[in-house]
Every structure is written in structure tokens, then in C-alpha cells.
Amino acid sequence: MRARRFKSLTWKQTNLVVFTALFFAIAIFIVEILMVVSTERETLKRSQKEVVDSVEQPVENAVWALDDNLAKQTLEGLLKVDYVGSAIITLDDGNTFVSVGNTTSLPDDIFSAISLKLFGEFRQINRQLHQPTYLGNDEKPQLIGTLQINYNTRELTERLISQLKVSFTATLARALFITLVLSLVFHRFLTQPIARIGEAIDRIDPECPDEHLLPLLNNHKDDELGLVASKLNQILVQFSKAQEKLRKMATRDSLTGLPNRTLLLETLTVAIQRANVRKSNLALLFIDLDRFKNINDSLGHSLGDQYLIRIALLLKRFVDNRGLVVRLGGDEFVILAEDLHSPSQVADFVEKLFEQLKMTIKLGDHTVHPAASVGISFYPDDGETAEDLIRHADIAMYSAKAAGSNHWAFFKQQMTERAVTRLRTEASLHDAIKNDEFVLYFQPQLDLRSGHLIGCEALIRWQRGGKLVSPMTFIPIAEETGIIVAIGEWVIEQSCKTLNMWQKLYNFQTTIACNVSTKQFADPGLIPHIKRSAMRYQIKPEYLEIEITETAFMNDVEQAVIKAATIAICRLWYCGG
Numbered sequence: 001m002r003a004r005r006f007k008s009l010t011w012k013q014t015n016l017v018v019f020t021a022l023f024f025a026i027a028i029f030i031v032e033i034l035m036v037v038s039t040e041r042e043t044l045k046r047s048q049k050e051v052v053d054s055v056e057q058p059v060e061n062a063v064w065a066l067d068d069n070l071a072k073q074t075l076e077g078l079l080k081v082d083y084v085g086s087a088i089i090t091l092d093d094g095n096t097f098v099s100v101g102n103t104t105s106l107p108d109d110i111f112s113a114i115s116l117k118l119f120g121e122f123r124q125i126n127r128q129l130h131q132p133t134y135l136g137n138d139e140k141p142q143l144i145g146t147l148q149i150n151y152n153t154r155e156l157t158e159r160l161i162s163q164l165k166v167s168f169t170a171t172l173a174r175a176l177f178i179t180l181v182l183s184l185v186f187h188r189f190l191t192q193p194i195a196r197i198g199e200a201i202d203r204i205d206p207e208c209p210d211e212h213l214l215p216l217l218n219n220h221k222d223d224e225l226g227l228v229a230s231k232l233n234q235i236l237v238q239f240s241k242a243q244e245k246l247r248k249m250a251t252r253d254s255l256t257g258l259p260n261r262t263l264l265l266e267t268l269t270v271a272i273q274r275a276n277v278r279k280s281n282l283a284l285l286f287i288d289l290d291r292f293k294n295i296n297d298s299l300g301h302s303l304g305d306q307y308l309i310r311i312a313l314l315l316k317r318f319v320d321n322r323g324l325v326v327r328l329g330g331d332e333f334v335i336l337a338e339d340l341h342s343p344s345q346v347a348d349f350v351e352k353l354f355e356q357l358k359m360t361i362k363l364g365d366h367t368v369h370p371a372a373s374v375g376i377s378f379y380p381d382d383g384e385t386a387e388d389l390i391r392h393a394d395i396a397m398y399s400a401k402a403a404g405s406n407h408w409a410f411f412k413q414q415m416t417e418r419a420v421t422r423l424r425t426e427a428s429l430h431d432a433i434k435n436d437e438f439v440l441y442f443q444p445q446l447d448l449r450s451g452h453l454i455g456c457e458a459l460i461r462w463q464r465g466g467k468l469v470s471p472m473t474f475i476p477i478a479e480e481t482g483i484i485v486a487i488g489e490w491v492i493e494q495s496c497k498t499l500n501m502w503q504k505l506y507n508f509q510t511t512i513a514c515n516v517s518t519k520q521f522a523d524p525g526l527i528p529h530i531k532r533s534a535m536r537y538q539i540k541p542e543y544l545e546i547e548i549t550e551t552a553f554m555n556d557v558e559q560a561v562i563k564a565a566t567i568a569i570c571r572l573w574y575c576g577g
Contacts, residue, residue, distance in 0.1 A: 013191055014183045021182075025175035029168050037118055040160060044083070044122050044151070051081055052127045052149065060129045063089060063145045068098050075100040078149060085152035089129070091145045101150070111154050111161070118160075119153035193225050197232075204236065213237075253327040255305055256312035264326040264334060268386035271338055272379055282379045283346050285335040286393035287315075290371040290405045292331035295363075303363045310361050311370060318356050334390070343378075343410060350374055350408045357406070373401035374408035382411045425474055428464065429483050433490055437463050440494050442512065455511035455545070458495045460487065479517060488520035493533045495544065500537035513545035521548055 055074055062071035075087040079101050086101030116123075126148050130141035200213075213233045251263035259267070268284070275282050289311060296304035308331070315325045315333060323337035340346045357370045375397025383389040392411040400409035432438055442456040462469040478484040495512045502508045520526055534544060 115157035283340040289331035371405040
């Protein structure tokens with residue numbers, strides 16, 4: 001704090017004023033010294049001339065008459081003149097006629113040195129004495145002697161220095177007084193207002209910049225300080241608005257206007273702290289809209305967005321002030337309900353939500369029946385952090401989705417284990433084809449009347465760690481992740497390869513039926529892949545059956561009909577599976 005004080009504008013300004021005042025005071029004092037010395041020299045010069053002129057004639061008369069008494073009286077009168085120390089009359093033969101005053105030399109000190117420097121040329125004045133002019137001699141007056149007057153310039157110097165000391169003290173006092181007055185004036189009208197503005201700036205909170213605006217000082221509303229304060233206030237207000245806009249963009253979903261994941265994490269963290277203090281529970285509902293991808297793909301993204309907006313309004317209207325509705329992204333929503341403290345309350349809440357979702361939604365010329373899967377987690381039973389509660393509600397939602405549309409489920413610890421297993425299975429599926437871990441088994445198809453073999457169906461199995469993994473385990477995961485397309489292509493190619501091998505080794509020909517999933521049927525690369533595989537292994541089209549589920553047709557009837565017709569042209573035979 002002490003170091004900061006010495007760096008303040010007030011301190012710097014005071015120092016500047018003091019040094020400036022002292023500089024000018026010293027400069028003025030030096031000028032004053034020069035002027036005083038110059039004045040004293042002129043005065044002394046004029047005084048010396050007047051003195052010599054006044055005694056010249058009486059002294060000449062006394063010397064001409066050799067009247068030493070008169071001469072002495074005249075010279076003694078000179079001693080009364082300021083700074084005259086002694087006077088000597090010397091005759092023309094060099095002998096001293098009269099001498100008065102102190103003729104000893106001055107002491108060798110600082111005053112004598114200064115005196116010699118300033119008034120050395122005035123320490124002694126000489127005037128030649130001539131015979132009196134009243135004698136009527138027309139010739140050049142006769143030299144009869146010399147008058148020498150010695151001045152005590154040391155005394156003059158002492159007096160001058162004494163006067164200058166007083167003058168310097170007065171000048172310094174005036175300078176300090178002016179410095180004090182100027183410092184107070186500047187502090188009152190300049191540095192103090194600036195300091196107040198600085199303190200106000202210090203109090204500005206970057207999170208709420210317009211909470212502490214700068215004061216508009218009464219005496220400075222119309223000057224530069226007032227302009228600076230008002231402009232800074234305008235900037236703070238504009239910055240606050242921009243910050244609020246950015247915060248809204250960062251914490252709000254751009255499509256629905258609902259809070260997003262960022263705001264959910266902040267709000268949920270605060271809600272957890274509040275529930276911890278109150279020793280109460282809170283519920284988190286993770287909602288996933290069923291069949292949204294089908295709606296988006298079949299009706300288009302524009303109507304898909306309209307569908308999400310309508311669902312967001314429905315959820316917001318249903319929840320009202322009982323909780324917070326959040327859109328995480330895509331077709332996923334979250335409801336944070338702090339007033340639902342028990343499973344029975346949550347169950348009743350979700351059932352009422354499903355009743356609301358039974359209402360049809362009109363999208364252009366289409367009517368949509370909403371459906372959703374809901375996963376529920378509780379604080380503190382299912383997690384003590386916001387991330388844990390969201391993750392566990394998400395896991396519970398997938399469990400509910402597995403049971404079908406419009407189902408809900410509470411989180412259970414076993415779900416986490418299943419989710420981990422699911423993730424491991426998904427990771428292993430990516431390497432299964434590359435590592436040649438899949439095998440095909442062929443199930444015979446018999447004619448019940450004749451008992452003859454009429455074909456077989458290709459059944460895929462996964463050899464993982466020396467054990468066979470059931471398709472019921474990995475096929476749903478492959479469907480969700482999209483790996484099913486690559487698996488389906490592998491099945492078709494291996495079936496064609498097997499048919500080719502049977503023909504070459506055993507001259508045996510029969511049909512092999514391959515199942516095609518919904519995702520693979522929608523894949524534009526299906527037909528080219530079938531053509532390439534059949535041509536590579538020289539398989540006749542009638543020996544390869546493609547079984548397509550009804551669901552694959554129903555999701556997009558128009559595209560399904562076009563694709564089925566294309567395959568029919570390739571002379572492949574289809575049957576409903």
C-alpha cells in the first residue's frame with residue numbers, strides 16, 4: 001500500500017509541482033542576484049565619483065597650502081561615507097602627506113574572495129591633484145599629489161549576502177506556499193476526481209461490468225473528465241449487453257431457445273449444493289425422442305426442426321415453473337426437477353408427460369405422433385456430481401428405449417455394467433471384420449413334402465476370445481453404430497464365395513438367403529456391392545436370396561420400391577423375411 005501511494009498520480013503531481021517551483025525559484029533568485037550585484041556596482045561607481053568630485057578641490061587647496069590639518073579634516077569627513085575604509089594623500093615626491101582610516105589588509109576569507117570577485121575594481125579609487133585653478137595660471141596645471149580612497153567592499157559583500165539570504169528565504173517560502181496551493185487545487189479539481197474514477201474502475205466486476213458505473217462528478221460533467229467517465233460508462237453498458245448476448249449464445253440452444261448443456265451443468269451444480277444443504281433429493285429426467293431420425297429423413301430437416309421446436313414448447317409448457325427444461329442436442333432433452341423427491345412422484349410426473357406426448361403434432365401436411373424414452377436419476381442415490389447424474393440418466397434412458405417407445409426407467413447400478421459391456425462390444429466390433437472373427441453357419445431349408453434340400457440361410461456368428469457371441473448381443477449394437485453395413489457386405493461376399501466353392505468342389509448348387517438390415521437396405525452402396533460380389537465369384541443371380549424386413553420397406557416406402565425394382569432388374573429373387 002505504501003509503495004502504491006508513492007506511485008500515485010497525487011504524489012507524482014506534488015513532486016512535479018515542488019520541483020518546478022523550486023527550479024523557477026532558484027532561477028529567479030539567480031537572476032535577482034545578478035540584478036542586485038549589477039545595481040550595487042552602478043551605485044558604488046556613481047557614489048565613488050560623487051565623493052571624489054566633492055573633495056577634490058578642498059584637498060588640492062590643502063595640499064597646495066601644505067595644510068595637513070585641513071587635509072586631514074577633509075579626509076576624515078570621507079570616512080563617514082558608506083564603505084570608505086581609508087584615504088591617503090601622497091605628494092608628488094611620493095611621500096605620504098596625510099593618511100586616515102584603517103589601512104590594514106582585509107582578512108583572507110570567503111567574503112573577501114567574493115568581494116574581490118564582485119567589486120575588485122571598486123576597492124580603490126585614485127585622483128591626481130593639481131594646483132588650484134584660481135591662481136590664474138594659463139599653463140597646464142601642475143601635479144602636486146595623488147588622492148587615494150580605499151573602499152571596504154568586504155562589508156558591502158556581507159551586507160549584500162545578508163540581504164540575499166533574506167530574499168532567498170522569502171522566495172523559497174513563496175515557492176513552497178505556491179506549491180502547496182497549487183497541489184491542493186490540482187488535487188481538489190484534478191487528481192481527486194481521477195482517483196475517484198480509478199477507485200470506481202477498481203470496483204468493476206468483469207462478470208457484471210454495468211453494476212458499478214463510474215461517478216459523474218458535479219464539477220466535471222462538461223469537461224474532459226466528465227467525457228471520459230460518460231464514455232467509459234457507455235462502453236461498460238455496451239460491453240455488458242454484448243456479454244449477456246454472448247452468454248445467452250453460450251448457454252442457450254439456438255433452435256429452441258432452451259438452456260443448453262453448459263447452463264444445465266451450472267444450474268445442476270447449484271441445485272446439488274442446495275439439495276445437499278437442505279438434505280433433500282432432486283430428480284433428473286433424460287428424454288430421447290423416438291423415431292426422430294425417421295421424421296427428419298422422411299420429412300426433411302426443416303420440418304424436423306419444427307418438430308423439435310414444438311416438442312420444446314410442449315415440454316416447457318408442461319414443466320412450467322416446476323423445473324428446468326434443457327435441450328442437450330439432437331433429439332435429447334433433460335428436465336431438472338428439484339421438487340420431485342420420491343420415485344412415486346417422478347413416476348406420476350412421467351406418466352402425465354406421456355399423456356401430453358400422445359397429442360398429435362401437425363407438420364405441414366403431415367401428422368406426427370410423438371413418442372419418447374425417459375431415463376431417470378436421483379440425487380444423491382445415483383450420483384453426487386452433475387456429470388454423474390446426467391450420465392446415469394442417459395444410461396437409464398437407453399434401458400427404457402430397449403423396452404420400446406414411451407417407456408421410462410430408473411437408473412440402476414447394473415445398467416452401468418451393461419453400458420460398459422456395450423461400449424467394449426462396440427469397440428471390439430470395429431476390429432472384428434479386420435481380424436476375421438466372424439463366421440457363417442448355413443441353416444438348411446427343406447421341402448416338408450419331399451424332404452429335399454431347397455436352400456439354406458446364412459447365419460452370422462462372432463468368435464470372440466474362443467467363444468461364440470450371440471447375434472442378439474452384437475447385432476443391435478452394430479445397427480446403432482452403423483457397423484452393420486460393413487458386416488452385411490461381408491455376409492453377402494462370403495455367401496457368394498461359399499456358393500462358388502460348393503460349385504467347384506462338389507458341383508453342388510443351391511440358394512443361400514442373406515438377411516439385409518434396415519441401415520444396409522438404405523445404403524446406396526448395397527446394389528453395387530451385390531453386383532460386384534456376384535460377378536467376382538461368378539454366381540448366378542437365382543442362387544442368392546436377399547431377405548428384407550418389412551420395417552425396411554415401411555421407413556421409406558418410395559425409396560424401398562425403387563431399390564427393390566432395381567434389384568429385381570438384376571434378376572435377384574427376394575422374399576419377405
